[in-house]
Amino acid sequence: SVSRGILCTRHYCKKTPTKLRVSEAISGAELGANIKVQGWVRSVRPQKTNLFLNVNDGSSLQSLQIVATSELNDPLLTFGSAVEVTGTLKKSPHQKQTVELQAEQIHVIGECNPVDFPFKIKERHGLEYIRQFPHLRCRTNVFSSLLRIRSEATSAIHSYFKENGFVQINTPVITSNDCEGAGELFQVEPPSPENKEDQNFFSVPAFLTVSGQLHLEAMSGAFSKVYTFGPTFRAENSQSRRHLAEFYMVEAEVSFTQSLEDLTKVMEDMFRSATEQILAHCAEDVDLFHKHVTPGHRDTIDATLKRKFPMITYSEAIDILNRSSEKFAFPTDWGCDLQKEHEKYLVKHCGNIPVFVTDYPYDLKPFYARDNQDRPNHTAAAVDLLVPGVGELCGGSLREERLDLLRARLEELGLEDTYSWYLDLRSFGSVPHGGFGLGFERYLQCILGVDNIKDVIPFPRFSHSCLL
Numbered sequence: 001s002v003s004r005g006i007l008c009t010r011h012y013c014k015k016t017p018t019k020l021r022v023s024e025a026i027s028g029a030e031l032g033a034n035i036k037v038q039g040w041v042r043s044v045r046p047q048k049t050n051l052f053l054n055v056n057d058g059s060s061l062q063s064l065q066i067v068a069t070s071e072l073n074d075p076l077l078t079f080g081s082a083v084e085v086t087g088t089l090k091k092s093p094h095q096k097q098t099v100e101l102q103a104e105q106i107h108v109i110g111e112c113n114p115v116d117f118p119f120k121i122k123e124r125h126g127l128e129y130i131r132q133f134p135h136l137r138c139r140t141n142v143f144s145s146l147l148r149i150r151s152e153a154t155s156a157i158h159s160y161f162k163e164n165g166f167v168q169i170n171t172p173v174i175t176s177n178d179c180e181g182a183g184e185l186f187q188v189e190p191p192s193p194e195n196k197e198d199q200n201f202f203s204v205p206a207f208l209t210v211s212g213q214l215h216l217e218a219m220s221g222a223f224s225k226v227y228t229f230g231p232t233f234r235a236e237n238s239q240s241r242r243h244l245a246e247f248y249m250v251e252a253e254v255s256f257t258q259s260l261e262d263l264t265k266v267m268e269d270m271f272r273s274a275t276e277q278i279l280a281h282c283a284e285d286v287d288l289f290h291k292h293v294t295p296g297h298r299d300t301i302d303a304t305l306k307r308k309f310p311m312i313t314y315s316e317a318i319d320i321l322n323r324s325s326e327k328f329a330f331p332t333d334w335g336c337d338l339q340k341e342h343e344k345y346l347v348k349h350c351g352n353i354p355v356f357v358t359d360y361p362y363d364l365k366p367f368y369a370r371d372n373q374d375r376p377n378h379t380a381a382a383v384d385l386l387v388p389g390v391g392e393l394c395g396g397s398l399r400e401e402r403l404d405l406l407r408a409r410l411e412e413l414g415l416e417d418t419y420s421w422y423l424d425l426r427s428f429g430s431v432p433h434g435g436f437g438l439g440f441e442r443y444l445q446c447i448l449g450v451d452n453i454k455d456v457i458p459f460p461r462f463s464h465s466c467l468l
Ligand code: 4AD
Pocket: 179, 180, 210, 211, 212, 213, 234, 236, 242, 243, 244, 245, 247, 249, 251, 252, 392, 393, 394, 395, 396, 397, 435, 436, 437, 438, 439, 440, 441, 442
């Protein structure tokens, strides 16, 4: 019986259809093969003698057309149901696709009640509508495209750093520092009724990180090029279209820097390299956005990739704003923080392409920013990258590497004890260095032209909202 069993298995193997993903099936490489695909029904079109289905498994924007005889129709075959189809891959006589699957068997794996399913066949649902269903919106074309682009963008950013000799560091999510000093921290503590001050879990106040920069700086004392790419958290009570409470940040730190140009070169190169990779590898998905969701945005991206990003100082930016005829809601005096309306104006002024703004007022920047020691307008060697549609995409600076200046600054802020370890970094082989952080969701907004940041992250968290 053992040998019979083996024989049976062999016999079975011969007949077992090859399991393909939809993207592999539609590539046409397996024409004539007996195959099996699994996925979710994107459309059902019963006709007199035939049944047409479109099945998608997330591997591609395109679905695979299934052609079956009417006998294979099943009332459970509805939009959204999960199916397994076996059959033969054939050349399609229709213009819209090159191959189709002539079904021999259709098995409904998971039913989908079409009445309660929030998406309707043939309807194009807007981003705002699908946002109400964070657990289901991956089932729409537009959001599955977004997620494929997001995945590619992640790889593209890692590729850039790898190709350019950066070492990836996993900086902690739980930390005891407020890197940016803005007080936008989420405190971390396990729930406990006896949670007294002297009994807390970490023995010190602990928070979700607002930035991995300080830990990255520690590592930049041994590795001259480091980066981190992970979640960051800010308790910003903002309902804006570019702020989240949980977002992903790409941060890099480069040792032995001479000037801000050493940093802006990395920012610009990374932006170009990642964007070119995404446009090349996700052409169809990006087109869906550029043609149907944000028409016209492709021209902005093409212009962005063609030209070198201009660089202006903060003082020049203030001059530009003050010379404009635009009425701004917020003040534009030297020393004011740039608001989104100012950033938008500056980007337009510079030809609607990304622009670097450098040398911000010293008092606007966190304690770590390098003092330019200039007067009367006292500035720090800091730089922001402003981009069309979004405004600030990256924030960076040279770091204060001089022990005496850094100590004086921390003493002024009453932070010298908290940051004694950070001061150590300036005592043991300190070198000029600098770095920046790029908001990953804002980057996706920028390349796709998406207006609301909640539409480029799988599960958005923001004030008064933590669905799921
Ligand atoms: O300018 P930020 O605050 O810089 C830092 O955190 C530095 N420590 C980074 C560094 O130098 N290593 O933040 C960097 C970027 C911003 O330019 C913005 O794109 C994004 O992070 N960002 C946010 N994105 C979404 N939601 C928020 N609440 C964000 N806050 C900042």
